[in-house]
Amino acid sequence: MIPSEHQAAPHGQFVGRILHDGEYQVKQLFAQGPAHTIYLATHTTLSLSLMLKQIRADQPLPESVVAELDYMLHGGDMTRRTSHKQTQDTVFPSSGGAYTDRFLREALLLVRLQHPVLPTLYDYFSEDGYWYLVINYIPGTTLRHQMQQYGYLSPHTALGYAIQICDVLDYLHRQQPAVIFGALQPDTVMVTPSSSILLIDFGCAHHLDGKELPPELCAESSPYTAPEEAGGQVDIRTDLYSLGVLVREMIHEPLQQEAGPAIHPSSSIMLRGILNLATQAEKEERFQSAHTFFLALERAYRIEERLSYQRLLLNEAHTQARVHQTAPRAIMFANNPTEEHPSVLDLEQRHLARESLQRIRLERMEQEQIEQQLASFDANLQRRSSMSLSQLSLYSPEMPSASVNNPTPRPAYLFHRFIQISFILALTLFIVMASLLINARVIQPESQRERNHLTSESLTRTASASSNAPPANSWLKLNSLPEAEADHASVYVEIQGRAYIYMNGGYRGGSGHRSYDHHLYRYDIAATRWETVAGNQFPGMVNDTVVVTEKQTLFFNAGYSSDSYNLPSLLYSYQPATEQLTKIVPPAPFRLGFAGALFADQQGHLYLTQGFLHAGKPDTYAGSDWYRYDIATNRWQRLADLPRRLGYVVLSNDEQGHILLFGGSADAGQKRQSAAIYRYDIATNHWSTLAQHLPQTISGASGCLITPTKLVIVGGYEQSRHAGKDTAWLTDLSTLHIQSLNPFPAGGSVLGAIACDGQGHAYMARGADNPGNPTRDFWELSLPATSAPSS
Numbered sequence: 005m006i007p008s009e010h011q012a013a014p015h016g017q018f019v020g021r022i023l024h025d026g027e028y029q030v031k032q033l034f035a036q037g038p039a040h041t042i043y044l045a046t047h048t049t050l051s052l053s054l055m056l057k058q059i060r061a062d063q064p065l066p067e068s069v070v071a072e073l074d075y076m077l078h079g080g081d082m083t084r085r086t087s088h089k090q091t092q093d094t095v096f097p098s099s100g101g102a103y104t105d106r107f108l109r110e111a112l113l114l115v116r117l118q119h120p121v122l123p124t125l126y127d128y129f130s131e132d133g134y135w136y137l138v139i140n141y142i143p144g145t146t147l148r149h150q151m152q153q154y155g156y157l158s159p160h161t162a163l164g165y166a167i168q169i170c171d172v173l174d175y176l177h178r179q180q181p182a183v184i185f186g187a188l189q190p191d192t193v194m195v196t197p198s199s200s201i202l203l204i205d206f207g208c209a210h211h212l213d214g215k216e217l218p219p220e221l222c223a224e225s226s227p228y229t230a231p232e233e234a235g236g237q238v239d240i241r242t243d244l245y246s247l248g249v250l251v252r253e254m255i256h257e258p259l260q261q262e263a264g265p266a267i268h269p270s271s272s273i274m275l276r277g278i279l280n281l282a283t284q285a286e287k288e289e290r291f292q293s294a295h296t297f298f299l300a301l302e303r304a305y306r307i308e309e310r311l312s313y314q315r316l317l318l319n320e321a322h323t324q325a326r327v328h329q330t331a332p333r334a335i336m337f338a339n340n341p342t343e344e345h346p347s348v349l350d351l352e353q354r355h356l357a358r359e360s361l362q363r364i365r366l367e368r369m370e371q372e373q374i375e376q377q378l379a380s381f382d383a384n385l386q387r388r389s390s391m392s393l394s395q396l397s398l399y400s401p402e403m404p405s406a407s408v409n410n411p412t413p414r415p416a417y418l419f420h421r422f423i424q425i426s427f428i429l430a431l432t433l434f435i436v437m438a439s440l441l442i443n444a445r446v447i448q449p450e451s452q453r454e455r456n457h458l459t460s461e462s463l464t465r466t467a468s469a470s471s472n473a474p475p476a477n478s479w480l481k482l483n484s485l486p487e488a489e490a491d492h493a494s495v496y497v498e499i500q501g502r503a504y505i506y507m508n509g510g511y512r513g514g515s516g517h518r519s520y521d522h523h524l525y526r527y528d529i530a531a532t533r534w535e536t537v538a539g540n541q542f543p544g545m546v547n548d549t550v551v552v553t554e555k556q557t558l559f560f561n562a563g564y565s566s567d568s569y570n571l572p573s574l575l576y577s578y579q580p581a582t583e584q585l586t587k588i589v590p591p592a593p594f595r596l597g598f599a600g601a602l603f604a605d606q607q608g609h610l611y612l613t614q615g616f617l618h619a620g621k622p623d624t625y626a627g628s629d630w631y632r633y634d635i636a637t638n639r640w641q642r643l644a645d646l647p648r649r650l651g652y653v654v655l656s657n658d659e660q661g662h663i664l665l666f667g668g669s670a671d672a673g674q675k676r677q678s679a680a681i682y683r684y685d686i687a688t689n690h691w692s693t694l695a696q697h698l699p700q701t702i703s704g705a706s707g708c709l710i711t712p713t714k715l716v717i718v719g720g721y722e723q724s725r726h727a728g729k730d731t732a733w734l735t736d737l738s739t740l741h742i743q744s745l746n747p748f749p750a751g752g753s754v755l756g757a758i759a760c761d762g763q764g765h766a767y768m769a770r771g772a773d774n775p776g777n778p779t780r781d782f783w784e785l786s787l788p789a790t791s792a793p794s795s
Contacts, residue, residue, distance in 0.1 A: 018043060018058075023136070024129045027365065028056060035146065037191065039106060039207060044141070049364045052357060053141040054126065057110075059207075061135045063101030069108045073128060076115045078362055096210070107135040110206040113183065114139070120625050120649065120670075121172045121202050124354035126361055138361075140354050142202050148190035151254060159275055160312050162254035163305040168201040169193065169247055170301055174294035175628075177240040182212040184238055188246035189228045190253070198623065212239055227253075231285050241287045244297050248282025248290075272311060275304045295593045302618075351648060476788040477734075479749045482527075482767070484780035486534050487512060489521050490755035490771035491778075493550040495558060496708075496762070499580055503529040505759045505767050506537070506558060506580065511546050511566075513778050520544050520566030524578075527767065527782070538583065543567060543576060547598040547755075553635065554606040556580065561612060563598040564619055571597050571619055575610075575633070594631055594640050599651035599672070599704075603663055605686070608635050611643075611663060615651045622673025626651035630684075630691075647682050647691045654707035656715045658737040661686050666717065666735075667702035674721050677701035681740065696740045699733065706758035710766050710787060713737050716745070718768055718785070719753030721775075728752025728773045732785070750781050764788075 018030050018041075026048060034042040034055060041058045096109050114125035114137070127138040147165070151157065157165075169188070176183040187208040194202040230245035232238060255275075278300050284290045291297040485507075492510030496503065509521025524538035548563030562574040573596045575588035590596060600615025614627030626649040632641045646665070653668035663684040670676040679698040684691050698717075705720035715735045719728050730752050732745035748770070755778075756771030770781035 022048070023056070023131055028054065028138070030056065037205070039103065040205075047361060047364075050357070050360055052361070055123075055139050055141050057137040057139065059107045059135045059137075060103040061101075061107075061130050061133055063099040063104040065104065065108055066097040066099055068097050069099075069112065073111055073115060077125065077127060077358070104135065106207040107137070109209065111137060113206045113209050117176070117179070117183070118351060119172055119175050120351055121168060121200065123202065123204060124351065124358065126354075126358045140357070142194050142196065142204065144194050144196035144202075146191055147193040147195055147250075147254075150195055151190060156256035157254045158312065159255050159272070159308045160305070162251055163275070163301055163308055164199065165193075165195070165201050165254065166247060166251045167298065167301050167305060169203070169250075170294050170298040172201075172203060173240075173243050173247065174298060176209075177243070177294050179211075182240055183209055184212055184240065185209050185243050185246075186238070188243055188250060189226060190250065193250075200623070230287075232287060239287070240294065241290050241292065244282055244291050244294060245284075245287075247297070248279050252279050252283070272304065272307050274307055278304055293593070295595075477745050478786050479746060480784045480786065481750075482782045482784055483532055483534060485769060485782050486523075486525055486536065486780075487521055488780045489513075489778045490769075490775070491546040492521075492755075492757050492769065492771075493545075493548050493560065494757035494759040494767070494769060495550045495552045496759040496767070497526075497552050497556060497558065497580055499556065503761060504580075505529065506550070507757060507759075507769060508542065508545055508548065508550065508560065510757075510771075511755070511778060513776060520546065522566070526580075529761075529767075537580075538585075542585070545576075549600065549602040551602050551604040551610065553604045553608070553610075557635075559602065559604065559610055561596055561600055561602045561615075563600070563615070571617065573597070577635075588633075588638070590631075590633075590640055594642070595627070595629070597627060597651075599626070601653045601655045601665075603655040603657070605657070605663075609633065610635065611655070611684075613646060613650070613653060613655075613665075616672045618672070622671065622675075624672050625649050625670055626668075626672070644684075644689050644691055647693055648678065648680070650678060652704040652721070654702070654705060654715075654717055656707065656709060656737060658683075659713065660738075664715075664737065666707065666715075667698055667705065667720070669703035669721075674703045674723050677703040677721075677723070694740065696742075699742060699744070700731070702733075704754055705729075706753070706756045706768065706771075708758050708760035708766060709762055710734070710760045710785070711764055712762055714787075716758070716760065716766050716785065718748055718758055718766075719756055719771070721754045722752070726774070728754030728756075728771070728775075734787075745785070748783070750779075750783065 019032055021030050022028070023030065023045075028045045029048055031044045031046060034044045036042070039059065043056045043058065045054050045056045046052065047054055096105070096112060099105055099108060111125060111128055114123055123139040123142065125137060125139055129136050129138075173185065176185060185203065185206070185208075187205055188203075192203060192205040194204050196202065228246040228249045230238070230242040233242060281289070281300075282291055282297065291300070487509070489510040489512045492508050494505055494507035497506050498504070505527040507525050507527070509523045509525070512519050512521055522540045522542055522544040523536055524542040525534055526537050527534050543560075543562065544566030545560060545562050546564050546566055549561045551559050553559065558578040558580065560576040560578065562572050562576060564570075565572045565574075573590060573594075575590070575596070577586045577588060578584070595614065595617060596612065597615035597617040598619060601613045603611040605611065610633040612631045612633065614629040614631070616624055616626050618624040628645040628649045630643045630646050632643055633639070634641070649670055650665070650668035651670075651672065652674065654666040656664050656666070658664055663686065665682040665684065667680070668678050670678070679701045681694045681696055681698065682691055683694055702717060702720045705717050707715055707717040710716040713736065715737055716732065717735065718732045719730070721727075722729050728751070730747040730750075732748060734743045734745050735741070736743075748768070750770055752773035753768070753770045754772055754775055757769040758766055760766045764787040766785040768783045768785060770779050770783065772778045
């Protein structure tokens with residue numbers, strides 16, 4: 005334990021206090037550990053709930069740490085990442101103080117790492133002998149409190165938590181160099197009311213580079229400590245051991261060599277085997293990566309889910325208790341600090357909150373500087389005014405003269421005039437400065453609000469005018485699809501001079517095997533008819549994507565398999581001329597989910613987003629992986645992570661060496677949709693966020709190049725109405741100017757498929773308006789001849 009003199013001051017001294025020049029008001033104690041205290045606070049200007057983590061300041065921060073934190077938080081690109089060499093050279097400088105080292109370690113890691121289940125650092129400061137980290141508010145309770153309140157958890161619930169933890173451990177371990185969390189236990193895991201997991205204590209985390217070890221404050225042994233930690237020989241498998249012990253404790257299953265509480269009656273043989281493997285004393289006998297552990301936990305989760313359902317059917321008397329255990333969202337978190345709990349902000353919202361906080365601070369500092377200057381001017385002016393009045397009374401012409409024969413001396417008269425002029429000039433300067441202050445604090449903000457309002461109205465009028473008078477374009481209804489279906493993919497292909505639209509089968513509605521179409525179709529544009537190319541032997545795929553390469557080969561990202569009812573993580577290549585189908589299996593750890601995006605650069609490479617890796621879970625987040633596949637060599641490469649975890653996006657290129665990513669949704673249920681546009685530089689392997697935005701959030705829309713430089717985007721999912729959108733947009737990829745087109749005439753479109761010929765024509769399979777009711781609608785969108793390239 006830490007000596008008592010090192011403990012934080014009693015929390016009663018801090019509740020209600022205003023910290024950091026009036027920015028943060030402490031509301032109440034949130035949690036307390038041996039080396040830190042966490043308070044719930046509010047930003048006094050933004051009315052934003054925050055968490056202040058207090059650590060004793062035993063040394064000042066090194067200059068390099070201050071420089072990096074200030075750059076990342078106050079003036080730099082938050083997605084910037086240092087090179088591998090830079091990271092190793094300047095990972096964690098030592099301050100000479102154990103507490104300050106712990107503080108800077110956590111601050112640097114939080115500002116460098118970006119993941120939805122990791123806290124976001126907004127700011128930092130020191131005051132009255134303490135360091136403070138300002139992080140986003142996390143509603144909920146610790147895993148320790150939940151286990152104390154409800155006893156053991158069902159294996160189904162425990163595995164749900166473990167899978168989320170394993171996902172973030174995989175993210176940490178894939179950093180360069182790998183980050184070891186080093187403190188995984190129930191007190192460092194937060195459970196939100198929506199059953200999301202967040203890791204909250206990075207004071208013991210460190211990089212795996214052969215020379216760094218956690219500080220002395222993290223050296224205490226615990227049941228979650230792996231055997232090798234005593235000798236300092238830790239690696240990524242050390243975290244996996246701690247996770248295995250944590251899962252055992254959640255379901256009250258003791259280690260084999262120890263006595264303990266009874267094994268949870270519902271734990272399966274497979275789950276016990278996984279936990280025995282994860283907690284082996286020898287590192288070489290455990291899981292060797294978080295990804296492998298993740299896959300094992302996922303399989304056990306499905307088994308426990310099935311067993312739980314069977315037990316509910318066999319024993320209705322225990323239904324309510326089992327539902328209570330397997331539905332953690334219904335748990336009331338009694339120690340939540342507020343009566344109404346705000347949801348956990350996603351990464352983009354947290355970044356906006358951090359930017360607002362910094363902007364408020366800069367504005368306040370500017371105002372204080374102006375006020376100080378004016379106060380100094382006031383004092384100087386008062387001194388001058390006082391001196392002028394005394395001089396005026398001393399040399400007043402009405403004063404009796406020393407001699408009636410001697411008039412007022414000439415120097416006194418000149419001095420009198422000088423004082424008068426000085427006073428007038430000083431008064432004028434005071435009036436000017438006061439006017440500037442009023443202008444800066446009242447008139448300019450109001451003018452800015454007016455300009456913003458006018459700009460908003462202007463944009464609204466422009467958008468309205470655009471939609472009321474769209475550019476010349478037309479929709480034409482074509483021969484209907486062979487089946488009413490949705491959630492498929494299509495692409496334009498030319499074979500021996502003849503143009504076709506190839507489309508795989510999709511979702512027909514309803515449930516069961518007959519709900520999915522296992523055919524491959526093509527539409528003969530000249531003959532205006534549909535043909536069946538491949539029968540039931542073609543793989544069943546939904547929520548998939550397809551592209552065509554420069555050699556007229558089709559590549560499908562399998563998405564969700566309607567053959568095996570899982571996520572197979574596969575690509576298929578199809579040769580239309582020979583009808584040859586080839587399966588491509590990405591090597592571990594490359595994983596492909598559903599609702600991912602696919603792009604062919606027409607130079608022998610495919611670029612792929614990861615999509616969603618958990619089917620049937622609306623709250624699951626998309627993966628952040630970004631891959632390149634070399635067709636000729638069958639080589640896979642992981643590229644720079646996406647700037648944000650997104651699925652249901654639209655990909656395109658700008659013919660300048662960039663790939664553009666439009667819209668998308670962070671979650672599979674499409675509640676967290678985006679209107680952002682991101683650009684990937686192929687040459688430098690770097691993502692950037694563009695200033696331009698889409699006119700509205702767009703997720704699940706269909707998009708293709710209707711001309712070589714213009715992208716058309718149609719439809720999308722409107723979550724509030726649980727229906728499709730009828731909007732159509734045309735984006736000039738060279739200028740990113742976005743213009744509205746005539747809306748889709750048949751109504752909303754979601755889960756649709758679009759294919760373009762690059763000559764001003766797009767062919768749109770509507771999919772559905774209501775996702776559960778697919779249609780046979782098939783339409784053609786045509787741009788005027790002036791918009792299409794000349795042949």
